[in-house]
Amino acid sequence: MTDRTEVSNAFRLWFKPGDVFEVRVLDALTTDYMRPHVESGYFDYDHIDTAASAVMQLRSYRGAYATVNPVKPDLLARAANRLRAVVREPTTADTDILERRWLLVDCDAVRPSGISSNDSEHEAAIAKAVEIRNGLGILGWSEPIMIDSGNGAQLMYRIQLPADDNGLVQRCLGEIAKTSDARAEVDITVHNPAQIWRIPGTMNCKGDHTEARPHRKARLLSKPENPQPVTLEQLQEILLPPAAEILASPDNGFDLSGWITRHYPQLGEPEPWNGGQRWIFPVCPFNPEHTNKSAVLLRLTSGAIAFRCHHNGCSGNDWHKLRQLTEPDMVPDKLEVDCSAFILPSREIVVPREPEIIKPWQCVTNADIRAILKDTILGELCDYYATATRPPLPLEVSLLKAIVTVACALSERGGESKDPAKGNLYGVNAKGAQLARLKINTAGGQVCNAYTLTVGNSASGKDIGDLLSHTIGHYDWNLGTSGSAEGILDALIKQPNGLQTISELMNWLDAKHYLSKASSVLTEVFSAGYFKHNLSHRANAVSRISDYVYPSIYANIQPEVFAKYVKRQDVTSGFLGRFLMVRMPPFFGRPHSFDFAKVLNGMVTCVDMFRRKKGVVEVMPDYLEDISQMFIRKSPPNLIPSWRRLVNEYGPRFAVMLSVTRDPLTQGEEVILTERCWQGAEQLVLWFFSFAERLLINVEDISSPARDRERLLTRILGIVKRHMPQGARWSDISNHASYGSSKAERAEALDELVDRSWILPSGQKTIADRGRLLTVAERYFLGNPPSDTIA
DSSP: OBOHHHHHHHHHHHOOTTOEEEEEEEEEBOSSOOSOEEEEEEEEGGGHHHHHHHHHTSSBOSEEEEESSOBOGGGGGGSBTSOEEESSSOOOOGGGBOEEEEEEEEEEEOOOTTSOOOHHHHHHHHHHHHHHHHHHHHTTOOOOEEEEOSSSEEEEEEEEEESOOTTHHHHHHHHHGGGOOSSEEEOTTTTSTTOEEEOTTBEEOOSOOOSSSOOEEOEEEEOOSSOOOOOHHHHHHTTSOOHHHHHOOGGGGOOHHHHHHHHOGGGOSOEEETTEEEEEESSOSSOTTOOSSOEEEEEOTTSOEEEEEOSGGGTTOOHHHHHHHHOTTOOGGGSOOBOGGGOOOOGGGSOOOOOOOOOGGGGOOHHHHHHHHTTBHHHHHHHHHHTTEESOOOHHHHHHHHHHHHHHHHTOBOOSOOOGGGTOOOOTTOOGGGGBSEEEOSTTOBOOOOEEEEEOOTTSSTTGGGHHHHHHHHTTOEEESOOOHHHHHHHHHHOTTOEEEESOOHHHHOTTSTHHHHHHHHHHHHHHOOEEEEEEETTEEEEEEESOOOOEEEEEEOHHHHHHHOOHHHHHTSGGGGEEEEEOOSOOOEEOOOOHHHHHHHHHHHHHHHHTOOEEEOOOTTTTHHHHHHHHHHSOGGGHHHHHHIIIIIHHHHHHHTTOBSSGGGSSSSOOOOHHHHHHHHHHHHHHHHHHHHHHTTOOOOOHHHHHHHHHHHHHHHHHHHTTTTOEEHHHHHHHHOTTOOHHHHHHHHHHHHHTTSEEEESOEEEEETTEEEEEOSEEEEOOOOTTOOO
16 A cells, blocks of 8 residues: 555655654554554654655554654653554644644545546646646645645645744635635645645545545655745735736737737737637647647736736746737837736636546446345345455455355255256256256356456465355365375266366466466366266276266456466467456455354354256346447457457346345245346446456466566566665665576666666776676666556
């Protein structure tokens, strides 16, 4: 949740040597205290990195803040350079602040309270901050520090005022807040001296994380090279009535229309604007590259005249300079009064960005999935699995566990009846789906088994309580966690609808490992439902035969292993192509106290409802046709196998799984597919495809040397990260990345990382390698690697 380097960088921007400041973290969870609480501590400038590390070591939190104005040094004794839980202990008060060093402007997206902003709202708040920064810049205010707060944007202006400023900062914020509009507003409550401020490099976790309203990390957007304080006079100036209203008489005796006709006839007639008039320049008169109608000439109701270009490069180009541009001999002291310093940029003439194309499957959120699971027995199972941890297990994990549990229940073999109405189409050569207790009548018959895969870090808490194993074990459906191809076939003969649990899928994908043969077997039987194999059995060759096998799989894989081993062939026609896959969000679960027997009994009750189902499930010939056509038009070509399997095979399975609810009419032997079942199946297909796209879109069958090269790059990047903020030396990289690589290969890898801007070099030195001289940096620092880079 925390970027330690960015936290340290922010603190060094905010504070000076000798400063003491408070760090305060809301709704924190720690190893020792797993209930949401406040963590607070005081740090001095010499322990900035310690402060950043302390925040990073928290298991989770809702928001991390600091007092940006320095506090009295004596407060360090409350919790010296450490964080601790606070209940009744005091935190920083206004009377504890030594001076006001920052004027804080918080631009927040207008939205319902208690939730994160969506992308459009987030961008509107950032645009508002840029608007205010540009407007105050015309007044001569120095560049502020600009921060993306995660939900909006924040500006920090350097000032020099006593803690008791007689309300000056509050009045200034009130004036700035007049720029608020229907999409973004300025918070007028952040004026007190002890105001806490969100720390860049930390997560902003308001409400639940959803795809539409995600939790985002606060980050520094810009900082001045040499920050200068906003003067007292400049602060007081924005509290005065506009200078144009005081000094300018109507038209001020100046023929503006005639001047435009002489110098800029292309502007034509003016258009009404805020009671005055406005002329828009097609091309800025100061910079021909500004062609987006960013330059305007204004005449206010008072008669005052102003010019403004909205590009940063034209900052300071006002009406005076425009007159001088067209009339170089004009005497400056006879120029008309310019009120542009008091006019903030108009939102209506800002050229908007091209809208981002949002694909239909990217619009389905976890909230949508929870809505379709509501009142279903599949949803109840999902909730049971989530109870094992605090915070509750994420939907990306609990739903997969529920799906494979239901899959085992629905894919049991049928009885000995030959009645076709019951789905048991026995004959002399009957096999596969013909022998299922319940089959979906498509493509000769489908059975509701499922393969699922969670891409997530180990030791995150997703398997706490082991509820899946206990539930599956209750029915003796456990096929184990590993085994040779022969061993798995033997297990399937005994338990044809069993569950294979795989804690790490790596070896199953490695063609050199014996488990890859087992994965071939599981690939084959996923849809076929039977096998006949001649495999060795100790000293004797024997045939293993089964006319009915429909296993399910619950597998996990670490992200870096997924990136290393997955090839396109695995997805198009191989083992992975059969899997429902998700990317687990950041999660650190802790064991939760619950009544194990009660939960297990509840889960068994749910599973038994699915075990009652039997017969043939008839589906419409054109089921899920709408999203099939949508995928044909809009899906990436290399993901065609993924959506086809989701629609054709998993879509009907999802509909069946969603058909059982608390309504007794749905709990009998017959599967009743309603419109809601198909709508829910459609949402699940889209949801799973959104994960498939994120995980598989860049999968390529690159050569082994290329993969080795990428692994070396990520290994070196990880070394540099671990040595921040002091930077990594060549010796650090050689000591930790030397296995399997030469000096020359490491030097080339470093050059490539620098070219990608993932790391930054400092200084140079020469090293020898087998008679050659290689030039490397003295130290390497973290640059701007992609946020999802695994290192």
